[in-house]
Amino acid sequence: MSRQSFLRRVRAALVGNRAAPAPVDYELARLAGRGDLLAQFARRAREAGMEVHQAEGAGPVGAIVARIIRRIEARRVLIDRDGVPARSELLAALMQSPAEVLVCPVGEAEVFAADAGITGVQWAIAETGSVVLRSGAGRCRLTSLAPPVHVAILTEGQILPDLLDWAVQVRSGPHGLVWAYEVLVTGPSKTSDIELNPVVGVHGPEMVHVVVIRSDESD
């Protein structure tokens, strides 16, 4: 059916049936305000089953991630080419570890064979404890999806208070959205489809580590 015919049927259904819209008070839906966003985010993220680590500046990031890699005994680690904060510190620490480090994009076989994937984030959301990942050059969708462990690195300044604040950030440029995919990740993958028994680790990662780089006093 053509767009015209389809919409004509919808229009016909609405004839004589439209009321003037009343203004929507979005702020009624606000659940997180200002205040200590990092503390709110960390609490909610932990409640969602993610491990949250804090780094005082970019320096300690390498050591924190290296510790995670050692703990999970990862042999192959994937890292996005772009968008990862403290990248040089991170790579330096990873090169010291026994794990093989692959920089995305890589071949499909490598992606599915990786033990951990490291990405940056676009935003984090304090209200829900979510990290927001966005597609783009040097950022692979599968880095945070295929390996059983996902490590997300962000700076404190990337934490937004509420889903409403995230919503207004998703803006279209003159040619529409500049990215193809954005996903809010809130915890490891899970299911309760078998007798409502919760199982963690289905198709997505079974473990998510979030490393937050605290901002300086001087920021």
Place this chain on the structure above:
Amino acid sequence: MIRGGFSARADQAVADLALQAAMDRATGRQDSGRRELMGELPDPLALRGLAGQIRDQTLQRLDRHLEQLAVNVERLGGSVHWAADGTQACQIILGIARRTGARRLVKSKSMLSEEIGLNESLTAAGLEVIETDLGEYILQLAGDRPSHIVAPAVHMTAEGIGRLFSQKLRIAYTEDPAGLTRAARRVLRDKFRAAQMGISGVNLAVAQSGAVCIVTNEGNGRFVVSHPPVHVALMGMERVVPTMRDLAVLLKVLARSATGQRITVYTGLCGGPRRPDEPDGPREFHLVVVDNGRSEILAGPFREVLRCIRCGACLNACPVYRKVGGHAYESVYCGPMGALLTPLLESIVRRGDLAHASSLCHACAEACPVRIDIPGLLIAMRAELKRVGQVSRWQRLAVKLWAWLNRSSRRYHASAWCWRVFFDARARGGWHARLPGPGAGWTRQRDFPAMAETPFHKLWPQLAETPRGRQWQG
């Protein structure tokens, strides 16, 4: 009385003890999850009112929002297809598969795809279609149908699934949910990698940006929309919101109402095919917008039902659904919303008996995150059933007689007196073990009380003078 098979299927379901245990466990947990997480909100009623207002206002200008959505999807490099009904939708998707040479398809959960029989259509054309949502995958292996719109395999036991997997996947028997999930993960991973086309549903499309929002917990939804070279998103025409802020409001109530989570693990926004500088993502994005009877509903008195965001909260709250489960409704859409949607999409004459699968207790209305007046609509549907001649003559007469007796205080007291003196004489110890005629349906399961010795209207003059009685009068 009312034609249709719901009563018979409900009887069967109630006698099925395994089903009873499964339903009790599943719905109980999800319902208490909803109460807890909605209770966490500072003003749940206000938020639900806001969500309902957004959905309602969207429906009022649905044509404009759909047009804006289409323009924006195309601006991002996607294609929009319009299907008047399920057959057209299946043909469109089949056409895309043929043109792109896709023979191996993976699907994430879409109730609409079940409504239109998409899997059967594609399979008949020789294509392999694999459900990747764990519950749906289990049902596909078993050749069974979903019984709940959010947890579709809730009627199956772990033992049953264990036997199914050991038979179909040729693995050692286990009934451990984690082990079964791991087995499914292994199988489905290979399917994701080999798939040439991914088909998803759409939770809500955002007209302002041309992005479609898909929420999941398992991660299969992310694979389906990201890995295969072609992504087809199947959407009911009413599943759109105007702006991102509207989406944010609905996201705040959706997961809380459905599964008692603040938000689902993955809330994804798909905005067209991959951009030129992106290393992965689909090369083609298709949005298939389906009517299939929705514009008729939009035009009529049941329009409010189109607010539905398929959270399943009404199912988990409904005492009828919690007893009989989804199969008794014999429809893709079950529970209170299904009792409305099924007759509206199929035929009020043939499926209208579902409007009686309710005691009008209002649990569904209290649970609905977009404040659909389900009980009000069920009553309207019952009136519609009468209008189209689905209510038997003697039942209409009986109700007329009852109404006549109760409209006058004198007739009411007189008939109550007759009942007490002549009928309640048969009661033993204040209870009737058996009622005659249609009342036998009631006393098959329980006794029916005799009237009180002193009727309330005779007690009231004394009660009115007591402190409590005065309190009641305000």
